[in-house]
Amino acid sequence: MTEAAKNAGARELEFAILRHNPADPDSVPREQVFTLHEAAGMTLFIALNELRQHQDASLQFDFVCRAGICGSCGMLINGRPGLACRTLTADLPRRIQLAPLPGFELIGDLSVNTGKWMRGMSERLETWVHDQALEQLDIDALEQPMEPEQAEAIYELERCIECGCCVGACGSAMMHEDFVGAVGLNQIARFRLDPRDKREDADYYALVGDESGVFGCMTLLGCEDVCPKDLPLATQIAFLRRRMTAAVIARG
Amino acid sequence: MPGTMSSAWSARGELAQGLSGLLLVLFVWAHMFFESSILLGKEAMYWVTGLFEGKHIFGQPYPWLVSFIAVIILLLVVMHAALAMNKFPAGFRQQRALYRHTGRMRHTDTSLWVVQAVSGFLLFFLIPVHLYTMIVEPANIGPYASADRVWSGRYWVLYALLLLTVHVHAAAGIYRLLMKWAPPRRGALINRARARRIALGAACFFILLGAASLIAYMKIGADHADRAGERYHPATAQAPLALKE
Numbered sequence: 001m002t003e004a005a006k007n008a009g010a011r012e013l014e015f016a017i018l019r020h021n022p023a024d025p026d027s028v029p030r031e032q033v034f035t036l037h038e039a040a041g042m043t044l045f046i047a048l049n050e051l052r053q054h055q056d057a058s059l060q061f062d063f064v065c066r067a068g069i070c071g072s073c074g075m076l077i078n079g080r081p082g083l084a085c086r087t088l089t090a091d092l093p094r095r096i097q098l099a100p101l102p103g104f105e106l107i108g109d110l111s112v113n114t115g116k117w118m119r120g121m122s123e124r125l126e127t128w129v130h131d132q133a134l135e136q137l138d139i140d141a142l143e144q145p146m147e148p149e150q151a152e153a154i155y156e157l158e159r160c161i162e163c164g165c166c167v168g169a170c171g172s173a174m175m176h177e178d179f180v181g182a183v184g185l186n187q188i189a190r191f192r193l194d195p196r197d198k199r200e201d202a203d204y205y206a207l208v209g210d211e212s213g214v215f216g217c218m219t220l221l222g223c224e225d226v227c228p229k230d231l232p233l234a235t236q237i238a239f240l241r242r243r244m245t246a247a248v249i250a251r252g
Numbered sequence: 253m254p255g256t257m258s259s260a261w262s263a264r265g266e267l268a269q270g271l272s273g274l275l276l277v278l279f280v281w282a283h284m285f286f287e288s289s290i291l292l293g294k295e296a297m298y299w300v301t302g303l304f305e306g307k308h309i310f311g312q313p314y315p316w317l318v319s320f321i322a323v324i325i326l327l328l329v330v331m332h333a334a335l336a337m338n339k340f341p342a343g344f345r346q347q348r349a350l351y352r353h354t355g356r357m358r359h360t361d362t363s364l365w366v367v368q369a370v371s372g373f374l375l376f377f378l379i380p381v382h383l384y385t386m387i388v389e390p391a392n393i394g395p396y397a398s399a400d401r402v403w404s405g406r407y408w409v410l411y412a413l414l415l416l417t418v419h420v421h422a423a424a425g426i427y428r429l430l431m432k433w434a435p436p437r438r439g440a441l442i443n444r445a446r447a448r449r450i451a452l453g454a455a456c457f458f459i460l461l462g463a464a465s466l467i468a469y470m471k472i473g474a475d476h477a478d479r480a481g482e483r484y485h486p487a488t489a490q491a492p493l494a495l496k497e
Contacts, residue, residue, distance in 0.1 A: 076356065079355075079356030079357060079358060080356070080357060080358070080359070102353070169357065169359070171350055171353050171354065171357075171362050171365065174349040174350060174352075175341050175346040175349050175350055176346075205259075205263075209259055209262055209263060210259045210262045211262060211338070215262040215263065215265070215266050218339055218365060219361075219365075219428050219431050219432045220359070220361055220362045221359075221361040221362075221431060221444075222357060222359050222361070222362055225359060225361075232438065234431060234435040235435055238431070238432060238434060238435050241432065241433065242433060244263055245263045245266065245267050247263075248260045248263040248264060249263075249267075251260070
């Protein structure tokens with residue numbers, strides 16, 4: 001019998017949740033403790049909904065897909081970033097501490113505005129296909145075929161759901177608010193792979209070749225270890241670091 | 253402004269920090285083998301001393317060669333420290349952010365970075381003292397001269413602190429350098445956990461080797477304390493003369 005199966009249904013769980021509503025001037029950040037009977041196969045998504053439905057309707061948290069695809073439910077689970085919908089309570093100790101993901105604007109309780117941050121990052125790093133010829137593109141014409149391996153490689157990095165866990169797990173991002181995080185660097189690596197994007201390394205260097213980009217990464221590897229999609233972030237960042245350094249050396 | 257030549261220094265800085273770090277780690281690891289020659293006896297250490305003074309090539313010792321190496325190392329240390337300082341948390345706000353982050357994450361590589369930064373900071377103070385001695389007194393290296401410095405000169409305190417700090421920093425640094433530039437692929441034989449264990453093993457090995465040599469120097473120094481300052485005259489230097497006669 002696995003540890004998870006043994007625990008299921010047997011425990012009275014204690015949820016210590018950081019509560020704060022920045023929209024309310026009288027709100028002071030505080031920890032509120034809830035207790036809940038554990039059910040078999042219970043995820044934090046299920047637990048939080050139970051708490052909101054039966055114990056405190058004012059509890060704020062985000063969910064959309066409950067399947068690890070939308071990236072809305074990133075939060076600090078016992079101090080480490082993770083997706084609530086993908087976390088089984090059976091894998092956690094009886095007392096579970098929940099806090100909002102750091103590095104993002106707090107909406108209330110466990111809900112943070114990752115969308116605003118991601119949009120800012122995306123606009124700053126221009127994470128879209130750049131091609132001068134794109135304006136004259138005939139959308140009725142057949143697209144250039146792509147090698148399956150190449151499509152696979154791009155898709156591998158495209159799996160990022162922008163949940164923000166890598167930012168919340170990043171010591172560099174905690175110290176430097178303008179750091180683009182593994183999510184941003186992964187996106188640059190993704191467009192660099194894409195043959196439809198005509199940008200060159202010098203263009204990418206202009207976007208991530210400084211302390212807010214790849215040279216601000218201190219290789220603490222928190223991103224790699226918490227990524228719920230298991231993206232090869234350390235490999236991608238190292239690859240960018242090598243390419244960006246080579247671009248400077250080549251330029252002389 | 254990103255993309256201008258000024259930001260090209262970000263890449264150069266990162267590269268120079270890594271390269272200087274790599275050279276310093278290789279140097280300090282080699283250094284450990286040379287200094288531990290005392291464990292093979294005074295003769296062996298005397299021979300190694302002669303090697304660095306160019307005695308085996310030029311026929312007579314030139315201690316300034318040691319000063320020269322020490323100056324090069326000091327320059328590398330200064331460059332490495334100046335570049336690494338950019339990575340240090342600046343000001344209380346950043347220090348507090350990192351402290352809280354490290355505390356809640358309980359993540360080995362994040363904590364290891366803090367260890368690396370703290371040991372690096374301590375080395376700012378420990379390395380210059382050692383290197384200054386090597387630069388101004390290059391001739392005072394030898395089985396008795398070094399042992400007298402260690403024991404009668406009370407340098408063992410500095411060397412003990414330096415030994416611990418430098419090897420923690422070097423091993424953490426070489427591991428991070430690998431992760432930074434060429435992290436192992438998923439499923440590689442030397443994966444991250446193994447690489448970290450190898451680095452830890454290296455740190456332990458060099459600390460033990462260094463401790464054993466330090467104790468050896470302390471013993472020789474203590475036995476030689478009443479004749480401190482007297483130089484070692486090897487039997488091998490006298491043997492050929494004896495043969496000639």
